[in-house]
Amino acid sequence: MFYSISMYLQSLSLLNFKNIAEAEMIFSPRINCFVGNNGVGKTNLLDAIHYLCLCKSYFNPIDTQNIRHDQEFAMIQGVFSMKDREDEIMCSIHHNRNKVFKRNKKEYERLAQHIGLYPVVMISPEDSALIMEGSEERRKFLNSVISQYDKGYLEDMIQYNKLLAQRNKVLKDFGSTRRFDEEMLAVYDEQMVPAAARIYNQRIDFTNRMIPIFQHYYHRIAPDKEMVDLHYQSQLLDHDFGLLLKDSRDKDLAMQYTTQGIHKDDLILRLNGHALKKTGSQGQQKTFLVTLKLAQFDFIKEMNKAKPILLLDDVFDKFDESRVRQIIRLVSGDHFGQIFISHTDESKMQSILEDMATDFRLFHVTNGSISD
Ligand SMILES: Nc1ncnc2c1ncn2[C@@H]1O[C@H](COP(=O)(O)OP(=O)(O)O)[C@@H](O)[C@H]1O
Numbered sequence: 001m002f003y004s005i006s007m008y009l010q011s012l013s014l015l016n017f018k019n020i021a022e023a024e025m026i027f028s029p030r031i032n033c034f035v036g037n038n039g040v041g042k043t044n045l046l047d048a049i050h051y052l053c054l055c056k057s058y059f060n061p062i063d064t065q066n067i068r069h070d071q072e073f074a075m076i077q078g079v080f081s082m083k084d085r086e087d088e089i090m091c092s093i094h095h096n097r098n099k100v101f102k103r104n105k106k107e108y109e110r111l112a113q114h115i116g117l118y119p120v121v122m123i124s125p126e127d128s129a130l131i132m133e134g135s136e137e138r139r140k141f142l143n144s145v146i147s148q149y150d151k152g153y154l155e156d157m158i159q160y161n162k163l164l165a166q167r168n169k170v171l172k173d174f175g176s177t178r179r180f181d182e183e184m185l186a187v188y189d190e191q192m193v194p195a196a197a198r199i200y201n202q203r204i205d206f207t208n209r210m211i212p213i214f215q216h217y218y219h220r221i222a223p224d225k226e227m228v229d230l231h232y233q234s235q236l237l238d239h240d241f242g243l244l245l246k247d248s249r250d251k252d253l254a255m256q257y258t259t260q261g262i263h264k265d266d267l268i269l270r271l272n273g274h275a276l277k278k279t280g281s282q283g284q285q286k287t288f289l290v291t292l293k294l295a296q297f298d299f300i301k302e303m304n305k306a307k308p309i310l311l312l313d314d315v316f317d318k319f320d321e322s323r324v325r326q327i328i329r330l331v332s333g334d335h336f337g338q339i340f341i342s343h344t345d346e347s348k349m350q351s352i353l354e355d356m357a358t359d360f361r362l363f364h365v366t367n368g369s370i371s372d
């Protein structure tokens with residue numbers, strides 16, 4: 001299979017992004033490592049790259065909180081080396097204004113045009129929310145992965161959420177006025193059904209194709225043969241969504257929101273047939289998450305025919321050194337592309353990377369400033 005290996009981030013300039021006042025970096029096409037003490041800005045650097053690729057922070061959904069305290073605006077600028085060209089991406093975030101994204105000096109009409117051009121996968125300690133938190137986290141995961149390779153999916157999600165909000169407003173208004181526009185509700189229902197069906201099909205398709213890749217990786221990292229599995233849970237599995245909406249109308253009116261639909265679906269993570277949250281040890285949960293993300297990497301790579309950028313944030317905090325080596329060896333192989341790693345222990349990182357015979361650059365981060 002042919003993959004374009006040439007998408008990588010050549011350089012990055014930051015201005016007032018979180019705690020980083022100003023920084024300029026030139027990267028290796030292979031492994032880049034940010035080292036430094038806790039709280040100096042390593043994760044923020046990875047997040048700036050995530051922001052540049054997907055128009056949002058991996059951690060903070062409130063855009064303006066990514067602007068350095070007491071500053072007017074933040075800027076992220078990067079040059080991506082592509083197969084046959086260079087793309088300069090410029091992003092600015094202001095208070096009280098929409099963020100602006102430009103490619104080669106031309107502003108996008110819609111941010112959705114940017115998503116998927118520079119695929120990226122982040123692996124972070126905060127991923128544990130995928131296991132510990134409610135279904136919303138897992139739907140966010142599905143949405144974020146699928147929209148990196150399927151533009152139609154993102155459009156469908158935007159459309160569905162808009163209709164859902166309008167439908168919920170009708171239901172809520174009924175709570176205060178005891179009256180509702182039956183025809184209006186029927187119109188929303190009618191438009192939601194096809195969008196929901198497409199979203200559902202994409203999520204099922206994604207999950208089914210992920211399972212074997214995921215299991216393959218799990219068994220490469222975990223020493224013993226534990227059984228791991230993913231299962232997409234949805235009412236749409238054995239119900240017609242149009243009928244579901246009709247049948248639940250009285251309940252919806254009573255609850256004042258839409259109780260059925262793909263906004264309630266879940267991705268069940270299982271270990272040896274049981275919910276991972278209940279049965280997995282910390283080590284097993286961590287391995288599960290890293291594996292899920294590596295499978296996500298493979299999946300996006302296959303769909304986009306390009307290797308995503310891989311961001312590894314502090315993944316090594318709970319793994320012992322031998323597993324760290326195993327994972328770095330895995331990701332430094334040709335199967336992967338450009339990698340960014342953050343780590344507190346410089347000498348350990350240096351020694352691991354020197355053993356790998358892969359091109360790498362080390363960046364020292366101290367209180368929001370960066371040096372080679
Ligand atoms: N908008 C912001 N303005 C200034 N500092 C910020 C902002 N957002 C986060 N920080 C600071 O960034 C630091 C954390 O950086 P981080 O990248 O998480 O460190 P680490 O090197 O441990 O990964 C914290 O001290 C936090 O207060």
Ligand SMILES: [Mg+2]
Binds near residue numbers: 039042
């Ligand atoms: Mg960090």
